[in-house]
Amino acid sequence: MDFEFTQEEKEYQKEVRSFLQREVTAEAAHEHHSGEGLGPHSRALLRKMGQQRLLAPTWPKQYGGRELSPVTRFILSEEMAYHDAPYPLTFLEVAGPGILHFGTEEQKATYLTRITSGEIEFATAYTEPGAGSDVAALTLYAEARGDTYVLNGQKTFSSHAHHCDFIWLAVRTDKTVPKHRGISIFIVDPNTPGITVRPLHTMAGVRANEIFFDDVVVPANNLVGEKNRGWDYMVGALNYERGGTVGDLQRPFDELVEFVAERRRAGKITAEDDWIAEELARVATELHIARLLIYKVAEIQEQKGNLTYEASLGKLYASQVRERLFNVAMQILGPYGQLCDWSKWIPLHAKIQKLFLDAPRWSIVAGASEIQRNIMAIRGLGLPAK
Amino acid sequence: MHLNLTYQQEMVREVARDFMRDKFPKEVRKRLDEGESGHSPEIWQEMAELGWMGLVFPEEYGGAEMGFIELAILLEEMGKVRPVSPFFSTVVLGGLPILDAGSDEQKRAYLPAIAAGEAIWTLALAEESGRYDAAAVAMTATVDGDSYILDGTKLFVPDAHIADYLLCVARTGNGARPEDGITVFIVDTKSDGVRCTPYRTLDNNRLCEVVFSRVRVHAADVLGRAGEGWDLVQALLDKAAVAKCCEMSGGARRVLDMTIEYAKERKQFNRPIGSFQAVQHHCANMLSDVDSSWLISYEAAWRISAGLPHAVEAAMAKAWVSDAYRRVLALGHQVHGGVGLIDEHDLPQYFRSASAAEVAFGDARFHRKQLAQRLGY
Numbered sequence: 001m002d003f004e005f006t007q008e009e010k011e012y013q014k015e016v017r018s019f020l021q022r023e024v025t026a027e028a029a030h031e032h033h034s035g036e037g038l039g040p041h042s043r044a045l046l047r048k049m050g051q052q053r054l055l056a057p058t059w060p061k062q063y064g065g066r067e068l069s070p071v072t073r074f075i076l077s078e079e080m081a082y083h084d085a086p087y088p089l090t091f092l093e094v095a096g097p098g099i100l101h102f103g104t105e106e107q108k109a110t111y112l113t114r115i116t117s118g119e120i121e122f123a124t125a126y127t128e129p130g131a132g133s134d135v136a137a138l139t140l141y142a143e144a145r146g147d148t149y150v151l152n153g154q155k156t157f158s159s160h161a162h163h164c165d166f167i168w169l170a171v172r173t174d175k176t177v178p179k180h181r182g183i184s185i186f187i188v189d190p191n192t193p194g195i196t197v198r199p200l201h202t203m204a205g206v207r208a209n210e211i212f213f214d215d216v217v218v219p220a221n222n223l224v225g226e227k228n229r230g231w232d233y234m235v236g237a238l239n240y241e242r243g244g245t246v247g248d249l250q251r252p253f254d255e256l257v258e259f260v261a262e263r264r265r266a267g268k269i270t271a272e273d274d275w276i277a278e279e280l281a282r283v284a285t286e287l288h289i290a291r292l293l294i295y296k297v298a299e300i301q302e303q304k305g306n307l308t309y310e311a312s313l314g315k316l317y318a319s320q321v322r323e324r325l326f327n328v329a330m331q332i333l334g335p336y337g338q339l340c341d342w343s344k345w346i347p348l349h350a351k352i353q354k355l356f357l358d359a360p361r362w363s364i365v366a367g368a369s370e371i372q373r374n375i376m377a378i379r380g381l382g383l384p385a386k
Numbered sequence: 387m388h389l390n391l392t393y394q395q396e397m398v399r400e401v402a403r404d405f406m407r408d409k410f411p412k413e414v415r416k417r418l419d420e421g422e423s424g425h426s427p428e429i430w431q432e433m434a435e436l437g438w439m440g441l442v443f444p445e446e447y448g449g450a451e452m453g454f455i456e457l458a459i460l461l462e463e464m465g466k467v468r469p470v471s472p473f474f475s476t477v478v479l480g481g482l483p484i485l486d487a488g489s490d491e492q493k494r495a496y497l498p499a500i501a502a503g504e505a506i507w508t509l510a511l512a513e514e515s516g517r518y519d520a521a522a523v524a525m526t527a528t529v530d531g532d533s534y535i536l537d538g539t540k541l542f543v544p545d546a547h548i549a550d551y552l553l554c555v556a557r558t559g560n561g562a563r564p565e566d567g568i569t570v571f572i573v574d575t576k577s578d579g580v581r582c583t584p585y586r587t588l589d590n591n592r593l594c595e596v597v598f599s600r601v602r603v604h605a606a607d608v609l610g611r612a613g614e615g616w617d618l619v620q621a622l623l624d625k626a627a628v629a630k631c632c633e634m635s636g637g638a639r640r641v642l643d644m645t646i647e648y649a650k651e652r653k654q655f656n657r658p659i660g661s662f663q664a665v666q667h668h669c670a671n672m673l674s675d676v677d678s679s680w681l682i683s684y685e686a687a688w689r690i691s692a693g694l695p696h697a698v699e700a701a702m703a704k705a706w707v708s709d710a711y712r713r714v715l716a717l718g719h720q721v722h723g724g725v726g727l728i729d730e731h732d733l734p735q736y737f738r739s740a741s742a743a744e745v746a747f748g749d750a751r752f753h754r755k756q757l758a759q760r761l762g763y
Contacts, residue, residue: 001387001395001455002692003685009387071387088422258537277758282759285682285702285754292389292681299389313674370663376673377666381646384661 003292005071011069015074016054021071022085023048029084035206035352037163038121042086050118059100063108071298074245078291081247090160092116094237095122095168098185102225102233107187111166120185123160123190125211126170128153133371135170136179136231140213142171142186149173149186149223151216153195161197161209164190174228183230184307187222204358224381244311244318246290249325251354252348254285256329257346279328286321293317312372319363326356389681390704390731391459398456400500402463405436407593408455410467411433411748412732418470419590425548430471434503439477443485447493448501453691454625458684465636468735470591472545478629479544480507481554481624487610487618492572496551509626509730510540510554510573518623518748520616521564525598527556527571534558534608535572536579536601546594547584549575553596558613565616570609577601589738625690631683634711634743638676641718641736645669659721666716675710684705697722697760705753711740 023045031039049055050064057072059065063065066072073092080087096115099107114120131138140153151171161167174182183358190197194216200208225233260276263269269276294314298308318342329352330337337353339346363369377383393401418424433439442457443449457477464473469480481500483494486553515522525538537554546552552573559567584592608619646669649660659665671697686703689696715737719726726733740746748756 001391001684001689003688005387069387200410251392260763278754280763281701281705281754281757281761284763285706285757288699288702289678289682289706292685293678295387296389296677296681296702299387303390309673313677316670317674317678370667373667373670374663375672377663380673381642381669383646383649383666384668386657386661 001079002102005075005133006069009069009075010073012057012066012072013079016076016079016182017083019049019052019054020079020085024085025075025085027200028086028265032084032086033351034279035201037160037207038086038088039163043118043121045085046088046118048118050116053116055088055118056096056116059112063100063112069298070301071295073296074294077245077246078250081245082251084251087245088121090124090168091120094124095166095177095187096357097236098168098224100380101236102229104221104225106221107224111187111324113327120165121160121163123158124163124168125158126155127155127162129156133236133368135218136183137380138170138172138183140169140171142184142218144220147220149218149220151186151188151213151218152156153213153225155211157200158211159206159208161190161211162199162207166190167211170234177228180231181364183234184227185224185230185233186218187224188216188218192216192218193317194362202358202361203362204354206358244290244294244315246287246294246318246321249287249318249322252352253287253325255348256280256352257334260332268333279331281329283321283325286324290314290318309376312367313380315366316369316372316376319369322359326352326359330356391455395456395459398452399459399463401436401568403466404458404469406434406463410470415468415470419429423548424470424590424592425472425545429565431473432505433473434501437501438473439481439503440497442502443481443497443501444496444572450731454690455684457629458687461629461632462639464635465633465739466640468739469633469683472508472548474633475508475545476500476506478511478626480551480652482625483609483618483622486634488551492609496572501678504549506545506548507707508543508545508549508552509622510543510546510552512542513538513540516542518752519564520568520619523555523557523564523568525554525556527558527569527603529558529568530602532605533602534569534571534605536573536598540596540598541593543594543596545592546575546582546596547592551575552596553609555615567613568616568619569612570615570618571603572607572609573601573603575604587742589735589742591742607615621699623747627753628683628686628696628700630743630746631679631703631707632687634707634740635676635679635683637736637739637743638679638711638714641714642669642672644732645672645718645721653745656750665721666720671713672717677716678709679762681763701757701760705750705757706746708744708750708753712744
């Protein structure tokens, strides 16, 4: 048993950290916090990371990885989030592993090194207006026509569709079989005629998108792996996506702690406010535990064990800590927390307000908390599904 | 990073699990609960023969030289059945501080007897305030020649009614801070002036009032340095909190297992109740509390084993597990419904244990305050 990183893991962490401290520009950080997704500065940063082979530490060396232990991907996501860099979750944890594990040799050769070199960005498009938690009910149809497929339908809540190079798309390829057995995955160029992307914005200003497909023709060799096996690929990849991170919580938490310390020094926090220290201690504890639960996912992957509920638990727990952290932060800010326009009265540069508004999103994305609990109960505890 | 137990540690677990299952069936627990002392000297001897009391002691003191992790495993397995012996008091509250802070002479004098199951130990710390901090220590010890005279009343002393020795924390002076002037004494419970009254607790254990009336203790029986004893008490309390969390994690795991078993079996509306999402989500929330409790407890235990600083992790563990175990019980009861309320059912026993463990060595709020202090919030 060893709860600390190995020497190799520590070295990777140190390398990523010092790289980010040096290379994350104010412009890239601004793009990261804007909610608009990857802009030119973020992309330049990712390419630079790719050149240093920092982006896919666990992947095979032949595709630009380092073959390090599974926990290093959490090290990467934590460090990037902490240093205001855009962790490219979609391509590193959805499309990337999807192609690596299930793609054809040609697809591996085409995409993998371009992913690890930070050149290309994927958008994930699974959700539809009628297929949210019941994502297997998706209806966007791909009809085989010669050596192409013709796509018609709609996706929604796709957060990177407006700036991606490729869409990692789940479609229905067989309407006659049970819903889980008739799904396939395609890699689609977003500039293909017939695709329309329309913006949606969350209450925190994070951009999501609707994508409309109107007689979109896609080459048959863009089908990932086998036809009608898409559901297995989605579930496999979701276990990556759901590993989660609290790196983007640690930073605002540290800033909140510093803010409280300053107010205390200035005599603006008094003995009557002793609940603040206790609440900070509570959040610190839960952040710490969230990290352990997330690392546990890596541990199981390292032992080549079968992940059943652990990624769901990590994701669920992290979303709860997030909510608590920003509730506490807003309580500490009191009436100042509601001010939007910049002035001398705004503490912590109104950053907290935006994160507070964004917190509810995290108990919805990548499977709502109720779905995580279903998975924990049925796959983790063996309770009957019906 | 490696979060699993070794093969050897799994073996320790297996032996502990079988022993607890075989030696403490329901009838035995009931007999002990209803008996005068709540203690079985026969089973205690068998535990000694397995080497449990000396598990973490060096070989020269009759020990097995294992680490705190192995101790954590034993405590977890005990917690799964029920902590129903003076093991915790003797090993965690008595043996460990002697090992950590005792002189060579004290170690030679006391540790082999503990390892052999010949001596039961405990800690007399808390007083009327019921708190586990230095300011709560009011009992005095005054110098008289080459001895000290102890006067005062200790409360909530576990197993004192069957103990041979106790570590007694008393004030030998006053300084700028409440931590100054505290001394830890090794006291033979047969000494003149020691009077012990056991009280039954809601978890069917015994906590004692121990009154010291002019009890004479020789200066050679001071543990550590006179007047500087609080550091060793604090170290002891951190380890005790972690040890208690390991025990609680075991109990919480068992409650989850019982609940899942029941949810699969029990049918209402022609379906197992475990197929209803309302019940499934209760179970998922229990799983979250059980897994998280185990991880934070074992991280703290591992840090102790590895000789790393652990004050922060210990406070985090007790702050978290105290609340989590209570939540696990509340949901476990909810899923069991009426049958889980009946006193013959096993569940109430865990409810009782969780309540007692929650306040042992400081509850969640106490440890969050400690943590805030330690992290400079």
